[in-house]
Amino acid sequence: MATTIPFASLPVSQVDVTYEYGPDSRPRDGVEPGSVERLSIDDSDTFPGTSRTVWVHRPAGHSPHQDSAVMFFNDGWWYLDPEGDVRGGTVLDNLAATGDLPQTIGVFVDPGVLDVDGVPTKHRNAEYDAFDDRYATFLLDEVLPLVEARYAVADDPMMRGICGGSSGGDAALTAAWTRPDGIGRVIAFNASFAQMPGGNPYPALVASEPRKPLRVLLHAAHRDLNWDAADHNWFAENLETAAALARAGYDLRLVTGDGGHSPNHGGVLLPDALRWLWAEH
Numbered sequence: 001m002a003t004t005i006p007f008a009s010l011p012v013s014q015v016d017v018t019y020e021y022g023p024d025s026r027p028r029d030g031v032e033p034g035s036v037e038r039l040s041i042d043d044s045d046t047f048p049g050t051s052r053t054v055w056v057h058r059p060a061g062h063s064p065h066q067d068s069a070v071m072f073f074n075d076g077w078w079y080l081d082p083e084g085d086v087r088g089g090t091v092l093d094n095l096a097a098t099g100d101l102p103q104t105i106g107v108f109v110d111p112g113v114l115d116v117d118g119v120p121t122k123h124r125n126a127e128y129d130a131f132d133d134r135y136a137t138f139l140l141d142e143v144l145p146l147v148e149a150r151y152a153v154a155d156d157p158m159m160r161g162i163c164g165g166s167s168g169g170d171a172a173l174t175a176a177w178t179r180p181d182g183i184g185r186v187i188a189f190n191a192s193f194a195q196m197p198g199g200n201p202y203p204a205l206v207a208s209e210p211r212k213p214l215r216v217l218l219h220a221a222h223r224d225l226n227w228d229a230a231d232h233n234w235f236a237e238n239l240e241t242a243a244a245l246a247r248a249g250y251d252l253r254l255v256t257g258d259g260g261h262s263p264n265h266g267g268v269l270l271p272d273a274l275r276w277l278w279a280e281h
Helices: 076-080 088-098 124-128 134-148 167-178 202-208 234-247 264-277
Strands: 035-041 050-058 069-074 104-109 113-116 119-122 160-165 185-189 215-221 251-257
Touching (some): 035 134, 050 076, 069 076, 076 088, 076 104, 088 264, 134 167, 167 185, 167 202, 185 264, 202 234, 234 251, 251 264
Parallel strands (some): 069 104, 069 160, 160 185, 215 251
Antiparallel strands (some): 050 104, 050 113, 113 119
8 A cells, every 4th residue: 555645845955954842752631651660770790889770661451461662772761751752752652552562561771881099980872872782781791680570571573673863772672682582673863873983894794704684773863973074974885884784684663854963853853753663463
């Protein structure tokens, strides 16, 4: 069945662009808000010395004994905040009410914080930009068991997804790439592949390694950092990663938008990004 897209004018300016949120990013009449439990991880085996908060969201009507899908969100509260740019909990409530997702637990994981001589110091970039399996292992071995201790969770990797933006987008793709045995679905908004230590590894890796069982949605902004530069071009690195995934036959969707390095467009896209990510369910 063909899909007709309503007309929308193309803005001439690509600099100061703000996208308007749709109805699924706002509380809807008749949709009961879900519940949120705040958990603390005071230390970590994977990232020693770090502490953080984890927020577990369940939609209204969630059955704790039915195996649930899990959707990890990097940058925790920033993605959960109902007044923020992404509004993840509100979106999950609305999509649960319409049946657009399988029964899903949202797990919003704050970046780690180190105590350096009494000064709280963010560990975000060290966790998110690194190209290794530590962050994925942390999610699967330290965070997921906290959820499993409370609710029934599906053990199929394709029943687990991850979403993040900027460096959190790096972490999202890297988590699934390094641990496809545990995470099979990815949303990466404005990923900062260009600032990964040693450069963006994905175009070469995707072209040279066997295809992994992943479903990936990438988002890029035309005026992201260094968009017209030869090096450290955040826009181009997203396009080149998407091109490599497409050539390798991955289950891929690429969305581009105007504006700069902002969470706004990703937040607006989140409801439909989740619908696409879980479409077969």
